[in-house]
Amino acid sequence: QVQLVESGGGLVNPGESLRLSCAASGFTFSGYYMSWIRQSPGKGLECISYIGSSGSTKYYADSVKGRFTISRDNAKNSLYLQLNSLRADDTAIYYCARLPRSGNHFDFWGRGTLVSVSS
C-alpha cells in the first residue's frame, strides 16, 4: 500500500535551516508528481511546492520562493525540502503528498513533520 513518511522537522531559531525528507513506498515513485503542503493554525493548508516526476518541473509558492528548495531522488524513492532562512511564520506541520497521474488533487498524504521556528 502507498506510504509516505516525513522526517526532519524540529525546533530551530529564526534564520536557521532544516532539511525535510519524505520516504515513499508502495508505488512507482518515479512516475508521480510530489508536493509539500503545510498547515498552520493561522494560515490553514498551503501547497508550498511541488516537483515533476523527473525533477525538471518545480513550483514554489510566493511565501517560500527563494528560501525553500524542493528535490527528489527517484533511485531512493525520496522527496526532500530544504528550508533556509526560516521565519516564525514558517511554523507548521509539513506534509508530503502525492498527485495522481491524472488529476490535480492530492490522493495520498504522509502523517506530517512539525517545524517550529522560535527564538
Next chain:
Amino acid sequence: DIQMTQAPSALSASVGDRVTITCRASQNVSTWLAWYQQKPGKAPKLLIYDVSNLESGVPSRFSGSGSGTEFTLTISSLQSDDFATYYCQQYNSYSGMYTFGQGTKLGIK
C-alpha cells in the same frame, strides 16, 4: 490568485442529518475541485476529486457537485465517523497554484 471561501466555517449536526458545505471561488475555476476530510492529529484524506468523483473506498453518502464558482459537498446521512473538518481545494492551471479553503468544522449537535 483565486481565493476559496467555505461556508459555514462551523456547523453542528446530528447523526442521520443531511449536511451541505459550500465552497465559493473568487473567479471561475475549471473542474479541478476536490474535497478532503481531516480529523484531529491526522493528515487530510481525499474524499471527492474533479468536482464529483468519489475517491475509492469513500462511502457513497459523500457526494460533490457544482460548477463555475460554486461547489458543494453533501453528506446524505451523517454518521458518527463523519465529525471532522472538511476542506475544498482547487487548481489554477494558469498559475500552477493549488489553493485550499479555510475549512468547515462539523461538530456533534
